[in-house]
Amino acid sequence: MTTLMEIKDLKVGPDNNQINSILDNISFQVKQGETLAVVGESGCGKSMTALSIMGLLPQNIKLSSGSIIFDGKDLTSFTTKKMNQIRGKDMAMIFQEPLTSLNPSFTIGNQIAEVFKYHTNYNAAEIKKRSIEVLQKVKIPDPEEKLKAYPHELSGGMRQRVMIAMALACNPKILIADEPTTALDVTIQAQILDLILELQKDFNMSVVMITHDLGVVAETCQRAIVMYAGQIVEEGKVEDIFEQPLHPYTRGLMLSAPRLGSPKEKLHVIDGMVPDRENMPKGCRFNPRCEFATDKCFESEPKLEEIQEGRRVRCWNKLL
C-alpha cells in the first residue's frame, strides 16, 4: 500500500508558550485505502490531530513545528486559499454532532450545493442532479424531497448521513471522521459505520476514524494509534494491539471497558485521571496512573520506539 499522508513531528500548542504543547511530536502515516483508528480519551489530543490535518485549528492555537505531507505536498506551507481548494475536495471531515455542524437556517440542498459551487463548474441543473445522487449514495430515502428539508427536520442518523454526503460529494482521497457515531444510538451507529465502510470501498479512500470506543476500532479499522496526553503511546495493526497491547495504558483501557458477553466480575481500574497540560508529570506522562511504573519512568521520558515494522510503543517497561 502506498502512503497517502505522512505526518512528521507535529507540534501544536497555544501561541504564547512553547513548553506545554497540546500535541507532542505526533508522527504517523495514512496509507491508501486503509482505515486508521486514532483512539484515546477526552483531552488526549485526538481531535486536535484531526483539526491540524484539516488546517482548522482554533485561532489561539498554532502549529509550531512539523509537516503534513499529503499527495507529495506539505500542507503546513499552504495558504488559506490553497487549503480551501483541497478541503472538501481531496480531503473531507465529518464531525461528532451533525446538528451543530450543519447550518440550521439553510436547507440540506443548499448546503450540499455549496460544495459543488466551490469545487466544480456545474450549472444549477447538474448540481441538483449530483446532489440527489450523493444523497442516494448515503441511502437517504426520498432524496429529492429531502433537499428541501432543514436540518432540524431530520433525525440524528439522517443528519449524519447528510454530513457524509457533503463530505463525499467531490470524491475525496481521505475522510477524517471525528467520533462520527458517538452522538447516535447503537442501532443507528451500526447503520452509519456500515455505510462509511461501504463507501470507503466504493471510493477507495482512506479513512481516519477518531474514536474513544474500542468496539468501533475492532470492528471497522485495520490499524490503530493510541494517544495519551498529547502523545502517541502505541501504534500497530488492530489485531496485534488487541491480541497483545504493549503499553500499560492500552492494556488498562481494554480491561476497564465492560464487554458484552463477558462474565460479571470486578472491572479493572486505571487509577487517577488524565493529567492537565499545566502540570505534566516528569518522565513518562502516564507514570502516576501506571501499575508497572519503575524509578526510570519518573526520571526520563521514553521515546516512541519501533519494535517491529509498523508496531511502535512509548514505554520503558513494555508488556512483552
Added chain:
Amino acid sequence: MEQVIIENEKEDLMVVQELKKHFPIKNGVFGKTTGEVKAVDGVSFTVKKGETFSIVGESGCGKSTVGMSLLRLTEPTSGKIIFNEENMLDKNRNELRDLRKNIQIIFQDTYSSLNPKHTIKKIISEPLVINRKMTNEEMETRVLELLDLVGLGPHHLYRYPHEFSGGQRQRIGIARALALNPQLIVCDEPVSALDVSIQSQILNLLEELQKKFNLTYIFISHDLSVVEHISDRVAVMYLGRIVEMGSREEVFQNPQHPYTKALMSSVPIADPKLKDKKQRIILTGDVPSPKNPPKGCHFHTRCPFKTEKCAEIYPEYKEIKGDHKAACHII
C-alpha cells in the same frame, strides 16, 4: 436449586403497575392541546430488595421519564408506584418528602445537577439540612464520612463543582444521594458522560456501595455492555413500552424479542477476532416519533420478521422461562 429459592424469596421493594406518562402537545395562541406524546405507555415491573434492575433502550424510548416518574419528579399520568407497600401517587407533598428520603437519584450530567454556586459541603449536606435535625459538627462529620465513602477527602470540602473533573463530580452526586441512607437509588445514565477509564472507577464504586449498604439500584442506561455488567435483572424499552424483561443471563444469553436481538448485535465488540463471525442484524430506518407511534406492535416498522398481525394488534407478554418475558407475536 437452593439459590433459586432464596432469590424468589427476596422481598419486593418497588412495584410499578401500568405506569403512564403522556405529555400534552400544545399549539396555537390559546395553547390548545392537539395531541399527546406517549413517553411512557403502560410500564409494569417489580424491583426486589438489594438487586440492580436495569432499564435499557435508545434515546426517546422513555427510560428517563420512567426514572423521573418513580420519584414523582415528573407527575405520572396514571398507574401505580408501590414503594414499601405504599402507593407513592396517593401521597401529598409532606408525605412524599418523607418517602423520598428512601429514594434518591443520580443524574447523567454532573454539570447541571450540582449547583455551581455551592461548595461541596453545602451540596452534600443539603439533604441533611432538610430531613435531619443535626448540629453543625454532626453534619460536618457526616459529610466527611460520605466523602470518604466515595473516595474524596476532607480537602475537597470547601471547593466548588467546577474545580472537579467529571468523574469526581459524579462521586459528589453519589455522596449526596447516600446522605440519608436511602434504600433505593435511581441511576440515570450515571457513567454515560465519562471516559472509559473513569467509567470503570464509578461502576466499581457503585457496586461496592451496594454491597456495603444493601442498596437497590434502578439503573437506566443506553449502554448494553455496562448494563450487562451491573444488572441482576433487565428490562428493554422501545417507544414507551417494555418489550422484553428478565434476568440478566436470560435476556443477554437468550434474547427473544427481535428488537433486543438487533440491539445486541449492533453493539461493536472490542475483539477483532469476532469481527467476521458475528451475525449482525442491522435495522433499517429510525425510531418512530412517540407523538404518533405505529399501530399494533410499535416495532413493526423496523422489524425484519414482521407479519400482518404485527401491524394490527399490540402483542401480549409471553413467558419464556421463569420471569423472562417478551412482547412479540412471532416467539
